[in-house]
Amino acid sequence: MNGNVTPKTIHLEINGVACEARPGEMIIQVADRVGIYIPRFCYHPHLKIAANCRMCLVEVAKAPKPLPACATPVTEGMCVQTRSDAALHSQHATMEFLLINHPLDCPVCDQGGECELQDLAMGYGFDHSRYEEPKRVIADENVGPLISTDMTRCIFCSRCVRFLEEVAGAQELAIVGRGERSAVRSFLAGEITSELSGNIIDLCPVGALNSKPFRFAARSWEMLALPGISAHDAMGSNLYGHTLRGRLLRVVPRPAEGRNETWLSDRDRFSYAGLYHEDRVVSPKVRENGVLREASWDEALEVSARKLEDTVSREGPESVAALVSPQATLEELYLYEKLLRGLGVRNIDVRLYRADFRDGPRGSRAEVPGVLSATEWESRKACLLVGTDLRSEYPLISWRLRRAAEAGARLAALNPVQFESRLPLSFDRPVGPWGLVASLAALLGRLDPSSFSGELAWAAPWAERSGLSAAELGVLGEILAAGPEGALVLGELVEAHPEGSRIRALAAALSQASGARLIDLPVGANALGAERVARCWPDRGDPLPLLLDPPKKLYVLFGVEPEYDLWDGDRAVQAMAQAPELLVFASWLAPSHAAHASVILPVAAIPETGGTYVDLAGEEQSFEAMVPPWGDARTGWKVLTMLGQRLGLSGFHYEQRVEILEEMRARGSHPLNGAQSCIPEREGQAGPQDVRFPYRMGRRAVYGTDPYVRRSTPLQQTPLARLSRTLFLHPDDAREQGVQPGARVRPAGKPDAPVLTVAVSNRLPRGIVWLDSGTESAVGWGPSWGRLELDFPASTEILI
Amino acid sequence: MNPPTTLSPEICREIDHWIAQYPPEGRRSATLAALRIVQEHGGGWIRPESILAIAEYLGLPPVAVEEVARFYSMYELKPTARHSVSVCTNVSCMLCGSGTILDHLEKRLGIRPGQATADGRIYLKPEEECLAACAGAPMMMVDHVYHEHLTPERVDEILESLE
Numbered sequence: 036m037n038g039n040v041t042p043k044t045i046h047l048e049i050n051g052v053a054c055e056a057r058p059g060e061m062i063i064q065v066a067d068r069v070g071i072y073i074p075r076f077c078y079h080p081h082l083k084i085a086a087n088c089r090m091c092l093v094e095v096a097k098a099p100k101p102l103p104a105c106a107t108p109v110t111e112g113m114c115v116q117t118r119s120d121a122a123l124h125s126q127h128a129t130m131e132f133l134l135i136n137h138p139l140d141c142p143v144c145d146q147g148g149e150c151e152l153q154d155l156a157m158g159y160g161f162d163h164s165r166y167e168e169p170k171r172v173i174a175d176e177n178v179g180p181l182i183s184t185d186m187t188r189c190i191f192c193s194r195c196v197r198f199l200e201e202v203a204g205a206q207e208l209a210i211v212g213r214g215e216r217s218a219v220r221s222f223l224a225g226e227i228t229s230e231l232s233g234n235i236i237d238l239c240p241v242g243a244l245n246s247k248p249f250r251f252a253a254r255s256w257e258m259l260a261l262p263g264i265s266a267h268d269a270m271g272s273n274l275y276g277h278t279l280r281g282r283l284l285r286v287v288p289r290p291a292e293g294r295n296e297t298w299l300s301d302r303d304r305f306s307y308a309g310l311y312h313e314d315r316v317v318s319p320k321v322r323e324n325g326v327l328r329e330a331s332w333d334e335a336l337e338v339s340a341r342k343l344e345d346t347v348s349r350e351g352p353e354s355v356a357a358l359v360s361p362q363a364t365l366e367e368l369y370l371y372e373k374l375l376r377g378l379g380v381r382n383i384d385v386r387l388y389r390a391d392f393r394d395g396p397r398g399s400r401a402e403v404p405g406v407l408s409a410t411e412w413e414s415r416k417a418c419l420l421v422g423t424d425l426r427s428e429y430p431l432i433s434w435r436l437r438r439a440a441e442a443g444a445r446l447a448a449l450n451p452v453q454f455e456s457r458l459p460l461s462f463d464r465p466v467g468p469w470g471l472v473a474s475l476a477a478l479l480g481r482l483d484p485s486s487f488s489g490e491l492a493w494a495a496p497w498a499e500r501s502g503l504s505a506a507e508l509g510v511l512g513e514i515l516a517a518g519p520e521g522a523l524v525l526g527e528l529v530e531a532h533p534e535g536s537r538i539r540a541l542a543a544a545l546s547q548a549s550g551a552r553l554i555d556l557p558v559g560a561n562a563l564g565a566e567r568v569a570r571c572w573p574d575r576g577d578p579l580p581l582l583l584d585p586p587k588k589l590y591v592l593f594g595v596e597p598e599y600d601l602w603d604g605d606r607a608v609q610a611m612a613q614a615p616e617l618l619v620f621a622s623w624l625a626p627s628h629a630a631h632a633s634v635i636l637p638v639a640a641i642p643e644t645g646g647t648y649v650d651l652a653g654e655e656q657s658f659e660a661m662v663p664p665w666g667d668a669r670t671g672w673k674v675l676t677m678l679g680q681r682l683g684l685s686g687f688h689y690e691q692r693v694e695i696l697e698e699m700r701a702r703g704s705h706p707l708n709g710a711q712s713c714i715p716e717r718e719g720q721a722g723p724q725d726v727r728f729p730y731r732m733g734r735r736a737v738y739g740t741d742p743y744v745r746r747s748t749p750l751q752q753t754p755l756a757r758l759s760r761t762l763f764l765h766p767d768d769a770r771e772q773g774v775q776p777g778a779r780v781r782p783a784g785k786p787d788a789p790v791l792t793v794a795v796s797n798r799l800p801r802g803i804v805w806l807d808s809g810t811e812s813a814v815g816w817g818p819s820w821g822r823l824e825l826d827f828p829a830s831t832e833i834l835i
Numbered sequence: 836m837n838p839p840t841t842l843s844p845e846i847c848r849e850i851d852h853w854i855a856q857y858p859p860e861g862r863r864s865a866t867l868a869a870l871r872i873v874q875e876h877g878g879g880w881i882r883p884e885s886i887l888a889i890a891e892y893l894g895l896p897p898v899a900v901e902e903v904a905r906f907y908s909m910y911e912l913k914p915t916a917r918h919s920v921s922v923c924t925n926v927s928c929m930l931c932g933s934g935t936i937l938d939h940l941e942k943r944l945g946i947r948p949g950q951a952t953a954d955g956r957i958y959l960k961p962e963e964e965c966l967a968a969c970a971g972a973p974m975m976m977v978d979h980v981y982h983e984h985l986t987p988e989r990v991d992e993i994l995e996s997l998e
Contacts, residue, residue, distance in 0.1 A: 205896055206896035206898055206899055207896065207898060208898065209898040209899060209901065209902035210902065211898075211901060211902050211905045211906075212905050213905075213906050220898070220901075222887075222896070222897040222898035222901055223883050223886075223897075223901065
C-alpha cells in the first residue's frame with residue numbers, strides 16, 4: 036500500500052482489453068463503458084447497487100471464487116474474465132436457478148419480446164429444465180390502475196423496491212416474507228401512490244410488473260416506436276410512442292441525459308389513454324337552431340370566418356377575446372395570434388390559471404425568464420420553494436431536487452399548506468395564503484431592511500405580521516445565503532394567488548438582494564413558447580379578467596376548457612354563455628363547448644401533431660406526429676392556415692411547418708408594452724388578513740392540468756386523482772362545523788354543483804378548505820382561491 | 836401529523852425506552868422492539884393499523900415495518916390463541932422424532948400448524964425452525980418456555996397444565 040495516496044486512474048484488463056477507471060468504480064461500469072456486455076438483472080446505472088441477482092458473476096484473477104461485477108470495485112492491475120469457462124459456468128448456474136420458479140408463460144406475457152430474462156435465457160440458459168418439483172406461486176396484488184402484477188414471474192431483483200425508495204422518495208414496495216415465501220408487496224397490499232410509479236414497469240426485467248392500460252393490447256415487435264415530447268409540463272421529457280396501425284398504444288421514456296434521464300412521470304406516460312376517449316371531437320360541428328350538428332370542414336370554416344368577420348366589422352375587434360392553451364405548439368400559438376391580429380384582435384391571453392394581473396402583461400418576469408436546465412436543478416446548493424407542490428407540478432424537478440439534497444443541498448418550502456413533498460425540507464410549516472407574502476416580506480426585511488423604502492414600501496406591514504420566529508427566519512435566510520448557487524422557485528400557487536403580484540415583486544427583490552436564481556416555473560408545457568409568441572406582438576390587449584367581465588361578443592378558444600382550465604372557471608363559462616358567439620378549436624369536447632359553442636373545429640391532439648415546445652430552460656424541441664389525427668380532425672396549424680386563407684388574410688400560405696417558425700423568428704422579440712414596475716396598487720389590503728373559514732384554496736389537480744390528461748381514465752382512477760376530488764378541512768374546523776370525515780358537502784346556493792366528500796387533514800392551517808381545480812368535481816365551486824359558502828346537504832350521511 | 840391513535844401512552848412509553856437505546860437517527864432500530872411490545876399488548880398478535888401506527892411513530896414507510904413483521908416468525912399478524920405451541924422440526928429434532936410429536940399434537944388438538952383450537956386455547960405455530968435446543972431434541976416451546984426430551988405422554992401432560 037502506498038499510504039493515503041489514491042491514484043486518479045486505475046488500470047485493469049477486462050477480457051484482455053486494457054481499461055482505465057476511476058477509483059470506486061465497479062467492474063460492470065467499466066465494462067459497459069468499453070462495450071463489454073456482462074449479463075445483469077438487478078444492476079441499473081441509476082439505482083443503488085443491490086448485488087442480489089448474481090447474474091453478473093465474473094472471474095477475477097487471484098480471487099478464489101466468482102465475484103459480482105456490479106458490486107466489485109476495480110483495483111489496480113485487476114484481470115477480469117467475463118466469458119471464461121468459470122465465468123460462464125457461474126452465469127449459467129445463476130440462470131438455471133432464476134428459471135426454476137419462473138413460469139413458462141411467455142406467449143401470454145406482455146413482456147414477451149422485450150424481456151431481459153427472455154433475452155438472457157437465450158444467451159445463458161439451458162434448453163431444458165432439470166427441475167421437476169412443484170413451482171412456487173405468488174398471489175397477485177392490485178397495486179392500482181396503472182400497473183398490472185404477475186408476481187409469480189418475479190425474480191427478486193428489487194429494482195422496483197429501490198426505485199420507489201431512492202428515486203421516487205418513498206418506499207412503497209418491499210420484499211415481504213422470507214425464503215421461498217418472499218414476495219414483492221405494497222403495504223397491506225394497497226395501491227402505489229407515487230407520481231413516478233410507471234417507471235417500475237420499465238425497470239422490471241421480467242413480466243412481473245407490466246402496464247395495466249396496455250395489457251394484452253399488442254405484442255412489442257408489432258409496434259413502431261416514434262419519438263415525442265411530453266405535453267403536460269415544461270420539463271420537455273423525451274418519450275417514445277408505440278403505435279400500431281395508426282393508433283398510439285403505449286408511451287415509454289426516451290433516454291435523455293440531462294433531461295428526464297431514463298424516467299417519465301405517470302402523467303406523461305399514461306395520458307395517452309385519453310387520446311381515444313369518447314369526448315374526442317371527430318368531426319367539425321356547427322350550431323343550428325340551438326343544436327350542434329355535424330358539418331363538413333368547408334362549411335365549418337366558412338361559418339367560423341363569417342362569424343369572426345361579422346363580429347369584428349359590427350362590434351369592433353375589441354369585442355373579441357381569445358384564449359389559448361399553453362399546451363399548444365409554438366406554430367399553433369404563432370398562427371393563432373397572427374390570424375387574430377390580422378382581424379385587429381389584441382385580446383389574446385394564455386395565462387389561464389393566473390389570479391393577479393396587477394403587475395402587467397407577464398408579471399415581473401425578467402426579459403429572459405430565470406430558467407434552469409434539468410441538470411442545473413441538481414447542482415443547486417440550496418433551494419427555497421415558494422407556493423408549489425412540486426411532486427404534482429413538476430414530478431421530475433422534484434426528483435432532481437431529491438438528488439440535490441442527497442448531495443448536500445438545503446431545501447425549504449414556503450407553502451400555504453403542507454404538501455407530502457417526499458423531500459428533506461428544513462422548513463415545511465404551512466404558513467397560510469397570506470403568509471406566503473408576509474414570510475417573503477419578512478425575509479427581505481431581514482436581508483436588507485432598506486428595501487422597504489420606495490416601491491416596496493407596502494411590504495413593511497406584511498413583514499411585521501409574518502408570524503415566523505427568529506429561528507425560522509434564520510433557517511429560511513440560510514437557504515438564500517447560498518447566493519447564485521441557490522434558487523428561489525415560484526410555483527403554480529403563486530400563479531393562483533390573489534396577491535401573486537406582491538409575491539413576484541418580493542421574490543424579485545429577494546433574488547436581487549441575495550443573488551439567488553429566481554425561477555418562475557412555467558404553468559403549462561409550452562408557457563414559455565407562448566411568451567415568445569407574445570413578444571412578437573408587444574402591444575398586448577386586456578388581461579384575462581377584463582376579457583370575461585363584462586362579457587365580450589365573441590370568444591375564441593384554442594385547446595381551452597374554460598370550466599377546468601381557468602382560475603375562475605365558473606365565471607368564464609358564465610361569460611361565454613352570455614356571449615353571442617363562441618368559436619372553439621378543440622380535440623375533446625368539454626360540457627361548456629357542447630352547451631355554448633357556435634362552431635367546433637376538431638384539431639389534432641399533441642401526439643397527432645408536429646410542432647415545437649419551449650422547455651423550462653428556454654430550449655426548443657421539435658417533434659413530429661406519431662399517429663394521424665383521429666377521425667376527421669386536422670392538425671392545428673393547418674386548420675389555422677385554412678381559416679386564415681378563408682378570411683382572405685395575407686401570409687397564410689405555408690407549405691411546411693418550418694416556415695412558420697422562420698417567419699416568427701424574423702419578426703423578432705420585443706419587450707412587452709405596459710409592464711408595470713413591481714408596485715401592486717390594490718387598495719384596502721395593508722397586510723395579511725386573518726383567514727376565516729371557509730376560505731377555499733387549491734392547486735391544479737395533478738391529473739387535471741390539461742384536456743388530454745383529464746381524459747385518461749387510468750390516471751383518473753389513481754389514489755392521487757381521488758385526493759384531487761376530495762374536499763379537505765382542518766380537523767378543528769370540521770369539529771366546529773359538526774362535520775365528520777366522509778360527510779357530503781356542496782357550495783351553498785348551488786344545488787347543481789357536485790357534492791363532494793369531506794376529509795380532514797392537519798396539514799392545512801385553520802380556516803382553509805382545500806379543493807383542487809381542473810376536474811369536474813370542482814366545477815361550480817367558484818374560483819380556485821376565495822371565500823366560499825358551504826352547505827352540508829346531508830351531513831348525517833356518512834360514506835364508508 | 837396526527838398522533839397515532841392506536842398506540843396507547845403506555846405502549847409509546849415502552850417504545851420510547853427502546854428508541855433511547857439507539858442514536859437519534861436510528862429510530863428505525865426500535866422497529867423490532869415496537870412490534871414485540873404491540874404484540875404483547877394486543878392479545879398475541881399485531882393488527883394492520885398497529886403497523887401503520889408504529890410506522891408513523893418511528894417515522895418509517897409503513898411497508899418497511901410490515902417487511903420486518905412478516906420476516907420474523909415471532910410476530911403474529913393474525914389472531915392466535917391464549918397459548919402458543921411451537922414444535923421444532925429442524926434437523927436434530929427431526930432425527931429424534933419431532934414428526935411423531937407434531938402428529939400427536941395435531942391429532943390430539945384436531946388442528947393443523949398455523950391454526951388455533953376452536954376454544955381459543957392453543958395455537959400451533961407453522962413450521963418452527965431450530966430453537967437452539969438440539970441437545971434436548973425433540974423439543975417444543977410453549978409461551979416462551981422450552982420443553983425438551985418430549986414423548987407423546989409428556990406432551991399430553993404439558994397440554995393439560997395449560998388453562
